[in-house]
Amino acid sequence: MKVYLRLGSLFFLFAFFSCANPYKHLQQSKSASPSAMMFKPQYDKVLYRCVVNGRVAFKKFHLSGLLFFKQLPDSTTRAVFQNEMGFNFFDFEWSKTDSFQVNKIIDQLNKPALIKVLEKDMNLLLMKNIHPETETVFKQNGQTYYRFSLDKGVAYYIAKDKTLSSIENAGKTKVITISMGEKRQKNDMPISVLFNHHKANFRIQLTKIDTDVDE
Amino acid sequence: MNKLLSLLFLLLITGTTWGQPKGYSTVKNMQEFQTAMAKANATLQTIASDFNQIKNLSLLSDKIKSKGKFYFKKEDKVRIEYTSPYTYLLVMNGVQVMVKDEQKTSKINARGNKAMQSVNRIMIDCMRGTVLSNPDFKPAVFENTNSFMLALTPVTPEMKKMFRQIDVYLNKKSFEVTRLTMAEQGGDFTDMNFINTQRNTTVNESLFKVR
Numbered sequence: 001m002k003v004y005l006r007l008g009s010l011f012f013l014f015a016f017f018s019c020a021n022p023y024k025h026l027q028q029s030k031s032a033s034p035s036a037m038m039f040k041p042q043y044d045k046v047l048y049r050c051v052v053n054g055r056v057a058f059k060k061f062h063l064s065g066l067l068f069f070k071q072l073p074d075s076t077t078r079a080v081f082q083n084e085m086g087f088n089f090f091d092f093e094w095s096k097t098d099s100f101q102v103n104k105i106i107d108q109l110n111k112p113a114l115i116k117v118l119e120k121d122m123n124l125l126l127m128k129n130i131h132p133e134t135e136t137v138f139k140q141n142g143q144t145y146y147r148f149s150l151d152k153g154v155a156y157y158i159a160k161d162k163t164l165s166s167i168e169n170a171g172k173t174k175v176i177t178i179s180m181g182e183k184r185q186k187n188d189m190p191i192s193v194l195f196n197h198h199k200a201n202f203r204i205q206l207t208k209i210d211t212d213v214d215e
Numbered sequence: 216m217n218k219l220l221s222l223l224f225l226l227l228i229t230g231t232t233w234g235q236p237k238g239y240s241t242v243k244n245m246q247e248f249q250t251a252m253a254k255a256n257a258t259l260q261t262i263a264s265d266f267n268q269i270k271n272l273s274l275l276s277d278k279i280k281s282k283g284k285f286y287f288k289k290e291d292k293v294r295i296e297y298t299s300p301y302t303y304l305l306v307m308n309g310v311q312v313m314v315k316d317e318q319k320t321s322k323i324n325a326r327g328n329k330a331m332q333s334v335n336r337i338m339i340d341c342m343r344g345t346v347l348s349n350p351d352f353k354p355a356v357f358e359n360t361n362s363f364m365l366a367l368t369p370v371t372p373e374m375k376k377m378f379r380q381i382d383v384y385l386n387k388k389s390f391e392v393t394r395l396t397m398a399e400q401g402g403d404f405t406d407m408n409f410i411n412t413q414r415n416t417t418v419n420e421s422l423f424k425v426r
Contacts, residue, residue, distance in 0.1 A: 047279065049301050051318055064303070064316040070275050078275060084303040084316075085295075086270035086279070086397065086405030087377065104401055107376070209300045 022174060023156065026138035026145055033137045036146030036157040039164040039187055040127040045070040046189045047209045050081065054202025065089060067206060069126070069189070078103075079122055092119070098128040121195050121204065124155055124167050124178060162186070174198050236382070239357035239364050248356055248363070249347065255390035256344030262287040262391075264412040268297075273402040285409060287342040292423040293335075307335050311425040322425055330373045337367070341383050341392055352381065362387050376400070389414070 050067040054060070065083045072078065075096035081089045091103040100119050109115075123129045134149035143165075146157040153171040157164060163186070167178040181192030195204040235241060242248050263286050270279040283297040297303040304315040312323040312331060325331040333351045340346040347354050351374045352367035365383040369375045377399070384394035391412055398404040 045275075045277065049317075051316065053318070062319045062321060064318070066279060066301070068272070068275075068277070068279065070277065072275070080272060080275070082270065082279075084281070084297055084301065085305070086268065086403075088399060088401065088403055091401070 021172060023138075023145070023147075023170065026140050029137040029139045029144070033144065033146075035132055035135055036148075036159070036164075037127065037130070037132050037135075039157060039159070041125075041189045042187045043069065043071060043189050048193070048206035049209055051205045052202060053205075054197075054200070056201075061202075066209070077126065077128070090118075092122065094126075094128050098123075100129075117197070117200060120169070121176065121178070124169060124176065125193060125195075130155065236357055236364060236366065239359050242356040242358050242363065245356065248358075252344050252347075252385075252390050258415070259343065260289050260415050261418040262342060262412060262414055263416050263418055264409045266295075267408045267410065269406045269408075271404050271406065273404070286418050286422050287339075288418050288420070288423060289343060291339050293338050293342065294422050306423055306425055307338065308423045308425050310335075313425040320426070330377070333371065333374055334377075337381065341395060344390060346383060358387070360387075362393065363390075 046069045048067045048069075050065050052061075052063040054062075065081055068078075068080045068082070070078050070080075077094040079090075079092045081091075083089060088104060088106075089109060090105040093101050093103050095101075100123075102115060105115065129150075130148050132148075136147045138145040138147065142160060144159045146159070148155045148157070150169070153169060153175060156168040156170065158166045158168065163183070164180055166180060167176075168174055169176040169178075175198060177196045177198065179194040179196070180190040183190050189208070191208045193204075193206040195206075197203065264284070266283055266285045268281045268283075270281075271277075272279070281297050281301065282299050283295065283303075285296075286292075286294040291307070291309050293305075293307040295305045302317055304313070306313040307325075310324055310326045310332070312325050312335065314321050314323070323331065325335050337346070337349060337351065340349045346352075346365060346367065347356075349367070351369060351371045353370050355366045355368070357364045357366065363385040365385070367381040367383065369378050369380075379398045379400050381398070382394075382396040383392060384396075385391065386393050391409075391414065393409055393412075395407040395409075396404055397407075
């Protein structure tokens, strides 16, 4: 019985610490720092190989395709996801003022919760609907954490040596972690991106394809 | 009254040419066309070819390019292998379908999936020359000096959701498929051009293995 109690206590402690706020030790920076908005990606168009892996109710799922981002001359942004054979799965659009709309989505993906998750992922990556006036800067272990308030929870843009290395969306715990690969310039789109959805239990992996988009 | 008749006549004339692709005219003798196509395909056993694919994003004025290898073996085996700029493999062997990307191989039985059955069948029908009898599409056949063009309009709800039209271009002498254009409802279309095509060459059965 004692053994069970000890194991139970250990499990409780483990659960308590794993759910604890991972940002509570951050120290607010007293010195003036440039805003994280300097990392807002600037691009004309970028094509990614996209692979999605996840699990719903113990059932694994896997999906692959191509994700294409383009900024149009009228300052709208489009994100088009298609399968390898060219069939469009969705076409999302952000206006000049970051207002979001779905231009097309196939029936199988047309679920409000899923669209919301994808919109949030892309908002975080493209730094859309991020409000600079809510920014607070923290430092820890040589890293700078730029925190922005979102409609729900917060977003941390985490940089080391003036290079953005990851983005985290959190409430009481981490919801999404976005790990960024190398960038050629400070505000380029990264060569690779990994979205890890801790609650929704799926991962989106993007790998940049350099040469195969023409006008 | 005369003006009204003239207008109706004009509408009738132009109406007959609305569905006709530029540079092509309607095949007059369908029976002759079908007989010639059946004869050309009677001896067809295999196709091995390279392909270039261009996805045209109409509203964005952009093209996404890829290329790979294509294989067909009668009656119902297709292998589409994308080699650049990404690797992706699609194998159709009867009702069995296998897809393989950089991370995972998935096997699907198309028997319970009507949309997949239809896509599977249209690809096979295009290659073996039985596309005119495909029940999911209404065909119209056009010709110019060098090629025939089969314009396939979807009639089933599943295919209507996916495609506005599929155009199959055939070499006029050999009836080989040289180009396949799949237009979506929104105006985007995918163009597959088949090059270095070899007919009835040895195509190893293992290429169509669904593992």
